[in-house]
Amino acid sequence: MSKNxxxxxFCAVDYAFQRIGGKYKARILWYLHExxxxxxxxxxxxxxxxxxxxxxQTLRELEKDELVTRKExxxxxxxxxxxxxxxxxxxxxxIDQMRAWAEKRIKDSLQDVEPIACY
Amino acid sequence: MSKNxxxxxFCAVDYAFQRIGGKYKARILWYLHExxxxxxxxxxxxxxxxxxxxxxQTLRELEKDELVTRKExxxxxxxxxxxxxxxxxxxxxxIDQMRAWAEKRIKDSLQDVEPIACY
DNA sequence: CTGCATCCCCCACGATACTG
DNA sequence: CAGTATCGTGGGGGATGCAG
Numbered sequence: 001m002s003k004n005x006x007x008x009x010f011c012a013v014d015y016a017f018q019r020i021g022g023k024y025k026a027r028i029l030w031y032l033h034e035x036x037x038x039x040x041x042x043x044x045x046x047x048x049x050x051x052x053x054x055x056x057q058t059l060r061e062l063e064k065d066e067l068v069t070r071k072e073x074x075x076x077x078x079x080x081x082x083x084x085x086x087x088x089x090x091x092x093x094x095i096d097q098m099r100a101w102a103e104k105r106i107k108d109s110l111q112d113v114e115p116i117a118c119y
Numbered sequence: 120m121s122k123n124x125x126x127x128x129f130c131a132v133d134y135a136f137q138r139i140g141g142k143y144k145a146r147i148l149w150y151l152h153e154x155x156x157x158x159x160x161x162x163x164x165x166x167x168x169x170x171x172x173x174x175x176q177t178l179r180e181l182e183k184d185e186l187v188t189r190k191e192x193x194x195x196x197x198x199x200x201x202x203x204x205x206x207x208x209x210x211x212x213x214i215d216q217m218r219a220w221a222e223k224r225i226k227d228s229l230q231d232v233e234p235i236a237c238y
Numbered sequence: 239c240t241g242c243a244t245c246c247c248c249c250a251c252g253a254t255a256c257t258g
Numbered sequence: 259c260a261g262t263a264t265c266g267t268g269g270g271g272g273a274t275g276c277a278g
Binding site: 039040041044052053055056072076077078079080 | 239240241242243
């Protein structure tokens with residue numbers, strides 16, 4: 001594969017995963033869907049274990065892909081709110097279905113799987 | 120985060136992504152769904168750019184997670200067939216929906232996106 | 239509060255060669 | 259045909275410190 005193929009999606013499935021894959025994206029989208037609007041610090045607290053670097057970076061990517069909207073209030077102290085775009089809202093149902101599927105799977109194999117502590 | 124949290128899913132969404140995330144898993148599942156049964160070499164040809172190492176490794180992981188079935192024919196030359204488990208079949212509709220969503224997105228932003236060459 | 243800048247490490251993934 | 263084995267590397271991600 002040539003260097004230029006880096007960001008080329010081989011198919012639509014790839015395209016989707018490039019946008020909502022990664023370690024935190026799906027979770028962030030999910031939380032934003034559940035709460036409609038979240039501040040930076042709120043997200044940071046919900047996505048356990050994430051660093052500011054990763055949170056900021058991930059939000060920027062989601063913003064670039066038009067999946068989240070960033071609303072900055074120019075005040076001191078700063079206040080920034082994030083929410084989903086309509087495009088992202090269209091996608092959320094799939095995340096929800098995946099969640100349901102996963103929960104069923106987790107229940108069926110109730111060994112070797114650590115307790116799930118999510119929202 | 121402690122070392123032992125490596126494979127712990129923080130939530131069901133994580134759990135799902137740990138199983139069907141990665142660079143090739145979704146595509147492999149999709150191809151297997153489309154063709155019902157595929158031999159190793161057939162998969163290798165369909166998943167463009169994948170190496171034998173990654174294909175084998177990915178198939179092994181999917182097998183371990185009970186998403187694909189491996190059927191080996193003890194003959195010369197070797198013949199191995201892969202197919203989806205019922206659990207994976209349950210999941211495929213979501214991949215399909217994601218694909219539809221992605222294709223729509225691709226059509227809407229018909230610039231800077233390379234031609235999608237997938238099945 | 240909401241970030242940005244650095245430094246650094248690990249491992250997912252690639253390339254290549256070999257085998258029953 | 260259907261894989262192993264080995265070696266290398268790029269960048270995703272972590273830790274920490276600073277800033278408006």
